[in-house]
Amino acid sequence: MDLLRFVPGRARDDARPRWRNWAGNQVCAPLRLHRPLTEVELVLIVRTALAEGERVRVAGGGRSYSGVALSDGHLVETHGYDALLDLNVTRGLATVQAGASLRGLEDELWRRGFVLPPWGDAGEATLGGAISTGTHASGLHISSLASQVTALRVVTGTGDVIDCSPERDREVFEAALTGLGAAGILSTITIQVQRAAHLQQREEQIDITDLLDRQQALLHGDDQMEAELDLAGGTALLRRSRRTDRVPDLGWHDRLNDEVATRVGRTSVERAGRVAPSIADRLGRVLPHEPLTERVERATHLAERREGPRRLEMEYVLPRQHAREAIERVTDLVRRGNWQPSLPAVLRWSAPDTIPLSMGYRREAASITVRARPSEPFQPLFEAVETVMRDYEGRPHWGKVHFQTHETLRPLYPRWDEFQSTRRRLDPRGVFANAYTDRVLGVLR
Numbered sequence: 001m002d003l004l005r006f007v008p009g010r011a012r013d014d015a016r017p018r019w020r021n022w023a024g025n026q027v028c029a030p031l032r033l034h035r036p037l038t039e040v041e042l043v044l045i046v047r048t049a050l051a052e053g054e055r056v057r058v059a060g061g062g063r064s065y066s067g068v069a070l071s072d073g074h075l076v077e078t079h080g081y082d083a084l085l086d087l088n089v090t091r092g093l094a095t096v097q098a099g100a101s102l103r104g105l106e107d108e109l110w111r112r113g114f115v116l117p118p119w120g121d122a123g124e125a126t127l128g129g130a131i132s133t134g135t136h137a138s139g140l141h142i143s144s145l146a147s148q149v150t151a152l153r154v155v156t157g158t159g160d161v162i163d164c165s166p167e168r169d170r171e172v173f174e175a176a177l178t179g180l181g182a183a184g185i186l187s188t189i190t191i192q193v194q195r196a197a198h199l200q201q202r203e204e205q206i207d208i209t210d211l212l213d214r215q216q217a218l219l220h221g222d223d224q225m226e227a228e229l230d231l232a233g234g235t236a237l238l239r240r241s242r243r244t245d246r247v248p249d250l251g252w253h254d255r256l257n258d259e260v261a262t263r264v265g266r267t268s269v270e271r272a273g274r275v276a277p278s279i280a281d282r283l284g285r286v287l288p289h290e291p292l293t294e295r296v297e298r299a300t301h302l303a304e305r306r307e308g309p310r311r312l313e314m315e316y317v318l319p320r321q322h323a324r325e326a327i328e329r330v331t332d333l334v335r336r337g338n339w340q341p342s343l344p345a346v347l348r349w350s351a352p353d354t355i356p357l358s359m360g361y362r363r364e365a366a367s368i369t370v371r372a373r374p375s376e377p378f379q380p381l382f383e384a385v386e387t388v389m390r391d392y393e394g395r396p397h398w399g400k401v402h403f404q405t406h407e408t409l410r411p412l413y414p415r416w417d418e419f420q421s422t423r424r425r426l427d428p429r430g431v432f433a434n435a436y437t438d439r440v441l442g443v444l445r
């Protein structure tokens with residue numbers, strides 16, 4: 001461990017390290033940046049901060065669009081704290097250091113014949129960061145990734161370490177699971193894993209109205225399903241995947257064509273089409289035509305394909321019965337405001353869980369994500385969409401842009417007060433707070 005990092009005293013502002021998130025919209029200048037390799041270091045960082053009267057935040061992969069990971073005190077980057085410590089093949093349980101990236105962990109598990117439960121698109125997010133904000137994939141039976149966790153080791157705001165699970169210190173376990181980094185530092189995580197299998201993914205174009213009419217019927221079995229919505233045009237790209245015994249069987253030429261068509265072809269032609277239809281015509285003739293409508297791949301490869309450009313996102317998780325009306329209102333907003341979103345919105349579905357601050361807490365949910373490039377004036381559209389979502393008791397994704405405060409969020413979470421009292425117990429001096437948690441969780445008193 002580099003002891004120099006623990007020399008007390010405030011660094012000059014211009015000498016401070018800088019940290020920014022992936023999207024580039026959140027920047028901070030922490031007093032000190034740490035890259036621990038051991039749990040002992042995590043404990044020491046907290047104790048040093050306590051002695052100095054400073055605060056501590058953990059940054060995982062920086063894949064949140066909100067200010068949730070920012071710190072003006074100590075910032076802990078967990079990239080190097082990423083080992084797979086144990087794989088219990090009989091029980092299908094993996095114990096991992098919290099800084100493991102989802103992609104890296106999936107690769108490591110794959111080599112041993114296992115995969116993570118469905119986790120969505122954020123491959124470079126860490127397991128600790130993903131569960132701390134309630135990250136979820138999409139499907140009828142799929143609840144948050146955190147709901148698949150069976151045990152945690154947590155470093156508390158007093159510099160102690162607690163082993164917890166549903167059987168042992170349950171309140172601590174549930175609060176720390178999706179705790180926005182405000183209820184302790186997750187040190188190690190034990191998560192349920194599945195036998196390795198490829199995914200067979202199919203894509204089809206469908207009208208948004210048709211999708212909304214048939215959403216319940218389309219959502220069946222163990223499929224993962226999500227849809228990209230062209231709100232201005234009224235169409236959706238519906239994407240479903242399921243586990244399969246098949247293996248990837250495409251030749252390199254088909255793969256390359258598919259890759260180019262997916263990443264460059266469609267978006268470029270669409271964007272060019274809006275400005276100059278004749279250029280779009282020519283591009284359309286040169287570029288590979290349509291991407292494939294069916295692929296067999298590993299989950300990581302499918303996620304890579306969907307990662308897309310740098311952008312900002314707002315996501316709201318609603319009771320599923322309101323999805324149709326909410327989307328109709330958002331579509332109406334987009335049309336009336338003559339907004340031309342350069343990126344499609346996304347519609348997802350999820351199953352309920354029982355984690356106090358999970359957006360999916362006891363909710364058969366649909367979630368609606370609106371997206372914009374960082375250079376676009378996103379705020380007016382996001383604010384307007386948020387107004388609609390609040391009419392349906394929508395819960396904002398903790399890791400994405402939103403404008404709510406603890407006063408407006410509290411009524412949305414039935415176990416809010418219970419979470420706060422466990423948080424107070426775990427972090428009596430508010431060492432894990434930052435401006436974002438002050439806004440959305442309230443200042444600890």
Ligand SMILES: Cc1cc2nc3c(=O)[nH]c(=O)nc-3n(C[C@H](O)[C@H](O)[C@H](O)COP(=O)(O)OP(=O)(O)OC[C@H]3O[C@@H](n4cnc5c(N)ncnc54)[C@H](O)[C@@H]3O)c2cc1C
Nearest residue numbers: 060061062063064120121125126128129135136181186399
């Ligand atoms: C390209 C992309 C794709 C995405 N896809 C999805 C998706 O499919 N589904 C979805 O729901 N979301 C998705 N997201 C959002 C993303 O999953 C979350 O924002 C997630 O929190 C990012 O994890 P991270 O490791 O980058 O954490 P960060 O953004 O670095 O941190 C998030 C929070 O976790 C806390 N934290 C991190 N590590 C620890 C730890 N060890 N102990 C305690 N707290 C910790 C931080 O303090 C912070 O509060 C996506 C984001 C991007 C940029």
